[in-house]
Amino acid sequence: MKILDLKKLKLLYVNLIAIVVLLPSFGGAGGGLYAQSGDLLGESWTFIEGNINGVVLQSPANFGGVFTNNYFGDSYFVFDYGTSTYQCDEWHITYFDVSNNEFYLDEIIDIQTNTCQGPDVLDFIDKHNSFFVHLPLDTNGAPKNPFSYTIVNMGSQNQLTITNNEGDWAKYGGGMLSNQTFHQSSFTLYPNPVKEVLYVNNILKQEVMASVYDISGKLLQSHSIETSLSTINLQELNSGLYFVVFKSKTGERVSKKFVKN
Numbered sequence: 001m002k003i004l005d006l007k008k009l010k011l012l013y014v015n016l017i018a019i020v021v022l023l024p025s026f027g028g029a030g031g032g033l034y035a036q037s038g039d040l041l042g043e044s045w046t047f048i049e050g051n052i053n054g055v056v057l058q059s060p061a062n063f064g065g066v067f068t069n070n071y072f073g074d075s076y077f078v079f080d081y082g083t084s085t086y087q088c089d090e091w092h093i094t095y096f097d098v099s100n101n102e103f104y105l106d107e108i109i110d111i112q113t114n115t116c117q118g119p120d121v122l123d124f125i126d127k128h129n130s131f132f133v134h135l136p137l138d139t140n141g142a143p144k145n146p147f148s149y150t151i152v153n154m155g156s157q158n159q160l161t162i163t164n165n166e167g168d169w170a171k172y173g174g175g176m177l178s179n180q181t182f183h184q185s186s187f188t189l190y191p192n193p194v195k196e197v198l199y200v201n202n203i204l205k206q207e208v209m210a211s212v213y214d215i216s217g218k219l220l221q222s223h224s225i226e227t228s229l230s231t232i233n234l235q236e237l238n239s240g241l242y243f244v245v246f247k248s249k250t251g252e253r254v255s256k257k258f259v260k261n
Contacts, residue, residue, distance in 0.1 A: 013186060039151050041098065043174035044068040044253060045160050050170035052131050055118065057170070059169065060120040065128050067172075076109060078217065079132075081116055081125050088116035088209075089125060090173060105132060105143035115135070131162075131170050144168075183254055187246055193259040198232045200225060200244070209247045214238065234260055 047065040050057040059065065066081045066101065066194060081089040095103055107241040117126060133141035144164040152159045161174040188201040204226045211231065212221040220242075223232060233242075237260045247253045 017066065022083045031154060039158070040103065040149060040160070043067050043158065043160070045174040047128060047174050048159070048171040050128070050131060050168065050202035052127050052170070053166075055127070057124070057127050057131075060118070060124055063121055063124070065125070079106070079129070081121075081128075082127065085232065087222070089113045090219070091129075092217060093133070093143070101146050102146050104145045105147070107139050108133070108139045111137060111139070112218070122185065128170070131164060131168055186243075187256055189256050189258050193261045194234060195261050196235045198234055198244075200230045200232060202228050202230065204248075207249065211245045211247070212237075213243045215242070222232070 003153050015110070045067055047059055062083055063081070066080045067077050069075075069077050076092045076094045079091050079093070080087055088111075088114045093108045096106055096107040097104045116122060129135065131136050132147075135141065135145050138189070144166055147162050147164055149160060149162045152161075154173075157173050160174060161169060162172070163169045186202065188200065188203075190199050192198075192202070200260060202208065202225055207224060207226045210223045210225050210230075210232065211219055213219055213235075220237065222233065223230070226247075234242075239260055241257060241259055243257050245253055245255045245257050
């Protein structure tokens with residue numbers, strides 16, 4: 001396992017979690033082919049299908065997996081598992097040497113597992129994890145480097161195909177290109193800094209999930225916001241910097257930060 005040098009260690013800043021969202025499969029011929037590290041690192045990629053150890057892998061019904069790093073910093077990938085309304089398992093791994101068609105994984109730095117349930121779900125999680133690292137999933141797990149990738153514009157979505165060093169492949173969908181209404185200005189947090197109750201102004205007036213994370217990326221709270229003005233009780237949180245990730249029903253995600261006094 002490659003040891004990160006001081007320069008890379010300085011890149012290990014806060015990276016918010018992108019929560020699982022189930023996107024439809026994508027078929028047919030794609031548009032123009034592109035593969036740039038900025039595109040890889042700037043999307044939330046939801047699993048579509050794969051072939052791992054010669055076995056076709058698909059998500060269980062109403063369940064999925066996603067990986068991302070598209071919120072803060074370019075230091076590590078976040079792998080999440082769950083449904084459109086809850087997240088059950090999650091782990092983080094640092095990466096390096098990202099080019100326009102290849103990347104390397106390095107060190108697993110956080111694992112939050114054992115809350116997903118069901119034999120089909122657990123089998124899917126293990127097989128998907130085994131695409132990226134040798135199991136068992138722990139901080140000593142060796143990545144299956146190098147990983148090559150391509151990104152194809154499918155019209156309203158992008159499709160990412162990754163291949164590991166064993167010849168296994170996995171496809172992911174990402175990039176809600178047709179809808180630009182869901183962005184940071186859609187939400188206002190106040191007061192900020194906050195002592196106990198955080199008010200959320202949702203100008204979209206549509207139901208969204210709001211999840212609170214600390215600076216290490218640990219999920220602390222998750223709420224369904226259905227009105228234009230909602231509140232989040234933060235009385236139990238310690239003083240410090242936190243983030244709220246808002247997720248729409250169609251999978252768009254934005255984040256806002258706040259300070260708890």
